[in-house]
Amino acid sequence: MSAGRAGGRAVEVLAVGPLALVEDLGRPGLAATGVGRSGAADRAALRLANRLVANPEGAAGIEVTFGGLAVRATARHTVALAGAAAPADVDGTPVGHHCLVHLRPGQVLRLGVPPTGLRSYLAVRGGISVDPVLGSRSTDVLGELGPPRLEVGQVLPVGPEPDDLPLIDVAPVADPPGGPVTLRAVAGPRADRVADLSVLAATTWTASSRSDRVGMRLEGGRLDWAHGGEIPSEGMVRGAVQVPSGGEPVVFLADHPITGGYPVAAVVVDADVDRAAQVRPGQTVRFRLVDPPWRDR
Amino acid sequence: MNVLPCGDAALLVDVDDLREVLALADALRADAPPGVLDVVPAARTVLLTVAPGTDLAAVRRAVLELRVEPGAAPPDGEVVEIPVHYDGPDLDEVGELTGLGRDGVVEAHTGRPWRVAFGGFAPGFAYLVDGDPRLDVARRSEPRTTVPAGSVGLAGEFSGVYPRASPGGWQLIGRTGATLWSMDTGALLQPGGRVRFVEAR
Numbered sequence: 001m002s003a004g005r006a007g008g009r010a011v012e013v014l015a016v017g018p019l020a021l022v023e024d025l026g027r028p029g030l031a032a033t034g035v036g037r038s039g040a041a042d043r044a045a046l047r048l049a050n051r052l053v054a055n056p057e058g059a060a061g062i063e064v065t066f067g068g069l070a071v072r073a074t075a076r077h078t079v080a081l082a083g084a085a086a087p088a089d090v091d092g093t094p095v096g097h098h099c100l101v102h103l104r105p106g107q108v109l110r111l112g113v114p115p116t117g118l119r120s121y122l123a124v125r126g127g128i129s130v131d132p133v134l135g136s137r138s139t140d141v142l143g144e145l146g147p148p149r150l151e152v153g154q155v156l157p158v159g160p161e162p163d164d165l166p167l168i169d170v171a172p173v174a175d176p177p178g179g180p181v182t183l184r185a186v187a188g189p190r191a192d193r194v195a196d197l198s199v200l201a202a203t204t205w206t207a208s209s210r211s212d213r214v215g216m217r218l219e220g221g222r223l224d225w226a227h228g229g230e231i232p233s234e235g236m237v238r239g240a241v242q243v244p245s246g247g248e249p250v251v252f253l254a255d256h257p258i259t260g261g262y263p264v265a266a267v268v269v270d271a272d273v274d275r276a277a278q279v280r281p282g283q284t285v286r287f288r289l290v291d292p293p294w295r296d297r
Numbered sequence: 298m299n300v301l302p303c304g305d306a307a308l309l310v311d312v313d314d315l316r317e318v319l320a321l322a323d324a325l326r327a328d329a330p331p332g333v334l335d336v337v338p339a340a341r342t343v344l345l346t347v348a349p350g351t352d353l354a355a356v357r358r359a360v361l362e363l364r365v366e367p368g369a370a371p372p373d374g375e376v377v378e379i380p381v382h383y384d385g386p387d388l389d390e391v392g393e394l395t396g397l398g399r400d401g402v403v404e405a406h407t408g409r410p411w412r413v414a415f416g417g418f419a420p421g422f423a424y425l426v427d428g429d430p431r432l433d434v435a436r437r438s439e440p441r442t443t444v445p446a447g448s449v450g451l452a453g454e455f456s457g458v459y460p461r462a463s464p465g466g467w468q469l470i471g472r473t474g475a476t477l478w479s480m481d482t483g484a485l486l487q488p489g490g491r492v493r494f495v496e497a498r
Contacts, residue, residue, distance in 0.1 A: 028334045031346070032322075033423075033484035034416040034460075037335070133480050143420055145480070189301035189309040233417065235337035235344025237307045259339050259417030267304030270349055292302035294354035 009075040009158040011124060013150050014108060017068020020150040022128050023121075023254075025058040027136035031235070031258050038140035041213055041254045041277035042119050045083030048171060049123035052080035052100060054164040059127030060137035062150070064120045067113040069150075071122070073103035077158065078125040078166065084117025084278060085175045099170040117176030117278040125166075129159035142214050142255040176278035180204070182286045183251070183276055185241060185266040186293075190231065193263035194243055195224040200266060201287050205249075209281040214257070215242075215250040216276055218285060222247035223265060230261040239268035239276070241287070251276050251285075298365070300357050307346045308357055315426060315454075316367040318343055319414060321360075323372060323489055330359035338415040338488065374490055376410050379458065380497035381449050385469035387437070391451060394434050402470060403496055405429035406449075410493045411456055413486045421460035421478025423486040428456055440466030447472045449494070456494075460484075473497070 013020070023046065026039025040046035040063055047057040062069065067086040081088055081097040088095050088111050095101045095109075097120075103109060114120060130137055130147045139146040150156075191197045203221035210217045223243045236242070236259060240252040244262045251268060253276065268276060269290065279285055298321070299311040312318055322338040325345070329336065332351030337344040347356060383403045392398045397405060411425035418424075436452045441464065444450070448459045450467030459465060460477035474497075477485050486492060 028346075030483065031335045031337045031344075032416055032488040033486075034418065034420040035483065134483050145420065186302050186304050189303050189311075232340035232342075234309065234339040234342040235417070237303055237344065237346060239304050239306075257417075258337065259415075264303075267302075267307070269304055270306040292353075293305045294302075294357055 009077070009126060010155045011071040011073055011077065011158060013152055013154040013156065014072055015068055015070035015110070016150045016152060017064060017066055017111070019065040020069050021063045021139040022060050022130055022147045022150070022156070023063040023138045024060040024136055026138045026254070027134050030134060034258060035134060035145065036140055036143055036255060036258050037238070038136070038138040038143065038146065038255050040121065042083050042121065042274045044271070044274040045119070045121045046123070048098065048173060049080045049082040049121045052082070052098065052166060052168065052171060053078050053123050053125040054162055054166045055123055055125060055127050056162065059123065060130070061121050061123040061128060064111060064122065065118060067111045067120065069122065070108055070110040072108045073105055074155070075105055077103040079103060079109065080123050081120055082123070082173070083119050083121045083176070084114035086114040086120045087112040098173050100166055116178035118280045119277060124158050126159040126161045129157045140255050141212065142257060176275070178283070180284040180286060181275060181279050182288055183272045184269045184290045185287045186269065186291070187266050187289055188292070190263035191265050193226050193231065194265045195226045197265055199223050200241065200249070201289050205285045207279045207281050207283050207285055211281060213253055213255040215252045216279060218249050218251065223249055225263065231263055233259040233261045236260045236264070237267060239270065239273040240264040241266045241268065253277050298361065300360060303344065305353065306349060307344060308353060308360065310343045310345070310360060312341060312343070314367070315340060315414060317365065319412070320365045320367045320369060321363070324363045324365050325360070326489055327372070328363070330356045332356060336488075337417070339417065340415070372489065376491045376493050377485060378493050378495055379473050379475045381471040381473045381494050382497050383471040385449065385471045387468040388470045391434055391468050391470055395431055397431060402432065405432050406456065406470065407494045407496055410491045413488055413490045413492065414455070416484070416488070419460060419463060421484040421486070422457060423484070425456045425492055426454055430454070432456070434468050436466040437468060440464055444469065445472070447474060449473055
């Protein structure tokens with residue numbers, strides 16, 4: 001197999017699992033032209049992995065859904081894993097998450113299936129440096145923008161190492177839980193469009209297998225519309241709990257549509273959207289309504 | 298104007314009509330409160346998303362204090378010219394529905410500049426307004442499963458150009474070879490901008 005650009009630093013993809021994508025922190029500021037922000041589904045995990053290897057927080061890494069990634073180093077690389085704690089090894093020797101891992105040329109880092117959580121992040125010191133699209137290396141699966149999904153045999157260039165040096169070897173971070181997940185949410189903007197918002201917090205929802213980077217679909221209950229039906233399309237946000245006519249809500253994730261005409265009953269607070277992105281199909285989800293961050297005078 | 302909660306990193310401003318949307322979006326683009334990442338106008342709302350940690354109460358106050366004048370002339374800016382071959386499959390029907398005939402539709406569509414109101418349907422797609430009011434036609438009762446890239450259409454008070462092939466229910470009156478969307482430069486039609494259609498010969 002090729003070793004990438006002549007003399008360049010790179011990692012070669014040997015296995016991809018169900019879905020592996022290059023992601024950074026996305027392309028903000030373009031929504032009005034139909035381009036969503038996209039970016040890592042669990043931004044906190046990507047940021048952590050990048051901090052460990054002393055990359056800028058927004059450097060591009062690899063988002064691995066449900067494990068199964070294997071990459072071979074073509075040079076010396078310092079890497080770190082975060083997010084769903086997929087068992088990992090380097091040439092058969094187990095290595096941990098949330099810590100620095102050093103790869104020598106030719107060594108293979110392999111991820112198994114995470115026991116909990118859904119998405120693992122691999123940061124490589126220097127960042128994955130595929131060509132950016134509109135200022136970002138993120139793949140937007142809904143907008144069909146950015147680098148294509150990873151394929152076996154692909155060689156991913158790695159950027160030059162940053163001047164900063166890694167300061168810590170290990171970060172103490174809890175793994176995503178396997179049990180029920182509670183998400184904080186602010187009621188609105190269209191809470192008045194559902195008949196009884198208390199159903200949202202009173203129901204134990206189950207994440208559907210039809211969930212993806214666009215949204216986490218929930219089953220196990222039903223939020224009825226109050227009156228009318230669709231509303232004129234309006235801007236959507238990451239974390240929006242949108243209620244389609246069938247009543248089973250969808251929590252929008254990284255690649256959500258930019259506008260939509262179904263009412264948004266509540267919006268998950270920003271920090272908890274990262275936790276939502278780690279919920280696996282079949283896992284239970286509850287909502288706890290919290291006050292908006294401002295009040296009417 | 299009514300500011301609605303939208304989590305802890307956004308506000309949704311609900312207004313009376315599209316004129317107010319356009320005026321508010323213009324005002325926000327000209328003088329965005331600190332921390333605002335994205336301004337997303339739509340038919341009756343403007344969404345503001347903010348960077349984490351931004352004081353949303355301050356953003357909300359700033360929005361409520363903006364001077365918004367619906368109906369005021371849009372800021373001057375470049376007018377993007379889009380050449381169109383007026384040979385769309387719905388041109389005859391639009392000519393009948395409006396009573397303008399084929400030539401009349403072309404004249405009305407090219408007669409005055411349109412304004413980019415909002416996007417959101419697909420990268421590079423823009424809902425255009427402020428066109429000739431006689432061109433207000435309903436969408437097709439049966440949407441097409443595929444509308445070719447570059448198709449120029451009408452729906453209600455809007456006109457638009459499909460940046461790439463997609464399903465769609467707009468009345469198609471023509472087609473353009475203009476590149477509405479590119480991975481390098483993004484959208485040709487920018488929010489708040491103006492567009493003039495010209496007949497390609």
